[in-house]
Amino acid sequence: MRRKVIFEHKLLPYLLLAPQLAITLVFFIWPSVQAMWMSLLREDMFGLSSTFVGLENYVRVLSDPGYVAAVRRTVVFSVAVALLALLPALLLAVMVDKLTRRVATYRVILVLPYAIAPAIAGVLWLFMFNPSVGIVAAGIRGLGFAWNPKLDGQDAMILVILASAWKQISYNFLFFLAGLQAIPKSLLEAAAIDGAGEWRRFRTIVLPLLSPVTFFLVTVNVVYAFFDTFGVIHAVTQGGPAKATEVLVYKAWYDGIIATDFGISSAQSVILMAVVIALTAIQFRFIDRKVTY
């Protein structure tokens, strides 16, 4: 039985919620509503007047081949970032979970990259992979591959994928490690006695029991790849060369801030917002059912 706490004061609950509500209002609701409103307007080229155009901006965005290309690019980018951020994180978590001592030390070391600002991480990778001075770039060339992310779009894409995934590995690692440590050791012992070898135990016991964590992380990583990689891309490639690394969030920023087409940019933002709301909704639905056992 849960006892309900009753506040005598009618105003108190609202006062306690006020700071959070204020933040949500100022930094989320207000800009969102403004973006939605702006996505229905069209400004003249001097920014002196705007006219209501209905859904025309959306029609223009969705029928623009450049936008469709960015969608395709974003899907490739997100899947690659999510995979490259999840698999190494799982591997690291499994290995740290096997340690009996110095677990805390390894955990801290592996979590450190998460504390680095995206732009700084980007610059770091930019330097390492810089075709003229980068140490890794020199190594790649030494192996006989042509490497120039400044000119080659594919190289640039690989670079931003690596930089973005690298930053997210720490976060995934922490969750995977916590998930692994929550699996009772006796289950693995029982499976070992039942005759399962290491790989089989991992496949038939660990992975299924880890599935709620994995599912949560897949969603979080996709959302991360969609939105939070702006800093990395901006620092490393600015969406180039020739828009090869221009993902949706970068395009929305570019079209709005650089090209100052506020209507088009707002329409793109609203579409992105719809995507993230959908992803979150799916996640909540699944976490409530299915993946729990």
Next chain:
Amino acid sequence: MATIDIRGVRKSYGATEVIRGIDCAVADGELLVLLGPSGCGKSTLLRMVAGLERITEGEIAIAGRVVNALEPKDRNIAMVFQNYALYPHMSVYDNMAYGLRIKGMSRAAIDAAVQKAAATLELTPFLARKPKELSGGQRQRVAMGRAIVREPDVFLFDEPLSNLDAKLRTQMRVEIKKLQGRLGVTSLYVTHDQVEAMTLADRIVVMHAGAAEQIGTPMEIYARPASVFVGGFIGSPPMNMLPAEVAADGAALTLAGGVQLPLGQSLGAEHRGRPVTLGIRPEHLHPGAEAPGALPALVDLVEALGADTVVHARLPGGAALLCRLPGDSAVARGARLALHPAPGALHLFDPASGRRLPEG
């Protein structure tokens, strides 16, 4: 012929030695109980037999084959865990079939084995359920089922009943005993519950601080405890332990407070005039007439349990004494009792080592 031989086994974690040299053997089809308080090393010993802990020193052989270097899966054992360790994402059927599938048995053979085990354990209606949809007793049965379908050489039980409530525990205890007897599988069973040990075991190993204090049948251990620890651990309420001194002629004891107690035998010269610890079980004290050789006790507290009455009494020297009388005994607080020890019910221990004195 599946036997377990434990020879000079030791286990250390760093500098801490938790198992300090244990030798014992489980005969084919026997149920041997490892009994002891928590921290005595009984679970560690079991886990070494299972292959879940490395053996620091000594040798363990299952069915005549030394298994020190073998993985758990190569030892042909089955284990029932305290928390059951059922795979939560699998149905009851899959839990039982897991090991068989790994063995590569055919689908039909697996189905036959699982159905048979389920029928034995009355689990047939629950085969499609997940563990979380089962009661504690049913989960326990599934854990048993998972052990028996594999037809192992050896069953290992790690306190399998301690997560059940008292009533269910009594019931499952009987079922385990029957099942083990019927299947005739050599078993090693760890518990801290002396009643469980007494009722289940063919033989008991009483463990204390990483060593085996005594190995014997339940009745041997009850009748002739090898040490103060065993005497105090087996039996409920526990054995009374009283400081005493052997009289100069070796045929009587002097208790604190000057009470004289004839021994009914004469101790050897080396014990005469020496201190000893006297052990008497509460059920071996019978009230009678005031006479030499009876313990004069003052009743402090009476616990009427129905079938028995436990009397907390005090001797002239101030030593506390427990006495278990039939349930219909009318004894009141403050009463004086003359308690006569049953013949042959006096246990003498060396107060320094705690070991039983060799009988003359």
